[in-house]
Amino acid sequence: MSLARFSVYRPVTVLMGMLAVLVLGVISWSQLKMDLLPDITFPVIAVVTVYPGVGPQEVEEYVTKPIEDQCGLVKNLKHLSSVSQEGVSVVLEEFEWGTDMDFASFDTREKVDQVIDQLPDDAHRPYIVKYDPSTIMPVMTLNVTGMDDQQALRKFTEDVIKRELEKVNGVAAVDVYGGLEREIQVLVDHGRLAAYGLSVQQIEQAIKAENLNIPGGHIELGQREFTVRTLGEFRRPEEIEHITVAVKDGIPIRLRDVATVHDTHKEIRQYSRLNTKPAVTLVVRKESEANAVELARAMRKAVADLNQRLPGQVRVTVSWASADYIERALHNMYGVAEEGALLAVVIIFLFLSSLRSTLVIATSIPLSIMATAILMRFNDMTLNVVTMGGLTLAIGRIVDDSIVVLENIFRHVEEGEAPVRAAVRGAGEVGVAIIAATLTTVCVFFPIALVGGLVGEIFTPMSITVTVALMSSLAVALTVIPMVSARLLRPSGERRPSHPLLRPVDQALQAWERAYRRLEHAYGTAIAWCLRNRALVLGLAGGIFLFSLSLTRIVGAAFFPHTDRGEFTLSLRMPVGSNVEQTNQAALFIERTMVAVPEIELVTSTVGESAGGMSTTSVREASFQVRLKPRRQRIRSTDDVIKELRDKFSKLPGAEISFQTGMSRGGDAPIIITIYG
Incomplete structure (x- = not known):
């Protein structure tokens, strides 16, 4: 039994299938995450080591070179490079596209661990990062203003605002810049220190020894137990001045005897401003699995709630968010897709001059798109400019198979066949032709999924989207269209007269039909002329083709189109x-x-x-x-x-x-x- 016969004689089954596709498609579409581009896994790993206060040459000699020697032993390594600058070493490992980056990261960690003991004591432990622009680059920048005291503003931002924002689901880190950081400075009087025969190291050791909370176990009193601790951490700067640095001839020497304690701020090494006014800047980075658009919405909600609870004039301002451009770009793509679908339906209506036929054809658009949405959802694909571009591109092609099937069914109906028989025969006659036509188009897009490298990572989702949309439209044309046509189409002689309110529409369609017939006649005349002048036509076509090739140098090429992002x-x-x-x-x-x-x-x-x-x-x-x-x-x-x-x-x-x-x-x-x- 052919698909057309099955769908015509099993309408309930087909309707249930349509309903399932529509329901699952709507749910899947609502759950699709939005992003600017598809998720791209770059085959790059960075080994970052912080060595504070050291120049680039020393960083290269004592940190970068030992790590490079070990990283060179990592398997499947394609290229190794490094950057040594003041206070930080970055060693970059580049692998072939398609490499298992989880295994490569584990292998790198194993090699780097072998050299940790050779690094300087002041160097921080190296951390290994898989290069992911979505997590490395910030997704949002916020500014905190409203206090004249920049030290108090910095502390309030770190203690309150930063902690609140880090609670938002999907936030990996919130970096704080600007303001003044509190610092307790101990200024030693070297003359007095020498007079007492003391050294700076003794003062440092005394401060460390006093600034401790020491656990003392527990004691039991009757049926109750108490934890014992010796509290020694400083709570006020004044407490530091009273510690005993040393004892000379039975006389204790206090810190205040050889030094002064100042409650101040760290040396200013950075500034942060919003529209030339001092501010504290917060830079938000997302987790690798988080979605930038959803995170931005959650962050804006958190900021709005936070602003209602902040004291005085303190306010948090969202100065930049990557999701803003993503939403604008996708909104534009939605508009283009909707306009394309509407224009396709209008053109179909103009050429078929039948509302019933137009409705039959129009069913293929939502069904094909919803079927594509289901596959995208279960393959963790996102709605981005690439996949939306694929859907927009496919909309014009989705209705082609349905038009061919409907036109052939309508021809049989006009010849006097019963609608049910016409639906089965009409769809069966053109089935092989539309399958061949659809597979031909699929063969153009599907090989893109086999391309390697960055191009393959970006455009494979578009290839899959177009392929699934076209195959879905083929399935709709061979099943849904015959079933609906068998119940909606009727011969032109049996059509009821239109409602008086629709007569202007009928008159407009008749005028369009007359204009189309004239255009068809002119086209026939042009074709006849071309057949009589084959050599001239072929020469003109070849000349235009060669001329178009020369224009490619003028048009130019770019990996991404240039847009006004604002x-x-x-x-x-x-x-x-x-x-x-x-x-x-x-x-x-x-x-x-x-x-x-x-x-x-x-x-x-x-x-x-x-x-x-x-x-x-x-x-x-x-x-x-x-x-x-x-x-x-x-x-x-x-x-x-x-x-x-x-x-x-x-x-x-x-x-x-x-x-x-x-x-x-x-x-x-x-x-x-x-x-x-």
Whole structure:
């Protein structure tokens, strides 16, 4: 029994199948996570070791080289490189695409553990990171303002706000920048120290020995038990001054006799501002399995709840979120897909001139898309610009098979056959043809899934999406369309006269039909002329083809299309030897200049030393996250704003300025050259 015959004579079974696909599809679609691009696993592992306060040469000699020697023994290693800079060593291992990165990470850990004992005592334990841009790059930046006392603001941010935000599901880390960090300084008077015959090491040991809580076991009193502890940790700076450093001739020497204690803040090595005003910046990074869009929504809700409970003028502002652009991009893709589906239905209605036939064809679009959504959900795929692009591309092709089947069924009905028999015969006659046509199209897209490397990682989801959508449309054309046609189609002679309110529509369709017939006649005339002038037509076609090939050099090529994201990042690097104050003055000039630009809405700056992810910055570097106003509220594009700023900042003496918009670094610069070492 053919599929068409089965579907026509088993309508309840087919309807139940349709209902199951629609219900599961709607549930699956609602559960699909949103992202900008498909999940990409890069075959790169980084071994990061922090060695604070040490120059690049010493980091390379005592940390990087020993780790490199061991990492070179890791299996399936393709390329090994390293970066040694002040206070940090990064060794990068690159593997072939398709390598099991879990095993590679385990192998790397095993090799690095063998060299830990050879590293300097002050060097931190190396940590191994699988390179994942989604977890290394921040997903949100927040700024805390509202206190004049920057030390109190920093402490409040770390003790209250940071802890609240870290509770949000999916947050891996919240890094804090800016403000002033509290520090208790013991300033030794070397003259008095020498007079008492003491050393700085003795003072250090005395402070460590006194600043302890010592457990003392437990005691029992009757039927009750008590834990015993000796509380010695300092609670106030004044307590430090009273500790005994040494005893000379039976006389105790107090710390206050040889030093003074100051409750102050650490040396300023970084600044953080929001629109030129001091602020504490929070940078949020997500877990590897978390979704950026869902996390951003949860974070915004947490920030809104937090702002209602914060004291005084303290407020948390979301200055940047990667999910904003993702949602805008996907919203645009949704609109394009909806417009494409609507236009397809309208065109079908115009050419078939039948509401019943149009409804029959239109059923193939939601059924095919919902079937694709089910597969995407159970394969942990995401809704992103690639998969949505595949669905949008497939919408125009989804209805083709159904149109062919319906047209042949309608022909049999017009010839006088019963609708049920016409549905079986009509679908059976064109079944092989539409299967061949669909498989031909599938053969164009499916091989993309077999491509290796980064291109395969990005475009395989699109290949799978298009393939499943087309195969689903084929199944719909061979089952659902015959079943529905057998019950909805009727010969034109049996059609009821239209309702008076629909007569204008009928008249418009008749006018369209007359215009189409004239176009069809003109097309026939053109075809006849082409057949009489075959050589000329073939020559013109060949010439146009060759000319189009020459245009490829003019059009150019890019891995990702350039878009106006409404945001960009500016990086500043001052000359070698610049201190944090010099960098801060240049950063202030840049901030004030950008805030004065009418298209710019927010400027978040981080100046000086910072560390996060796999990178660190020095005191001669600064980073600025800039958010522009919505596109409808500004005249100029992001590139126009960047061009103006580049001209203004080109006069900064010795400063290196670079821009990053989305995934392309350097703004409109065609080539970027970076020199290391």
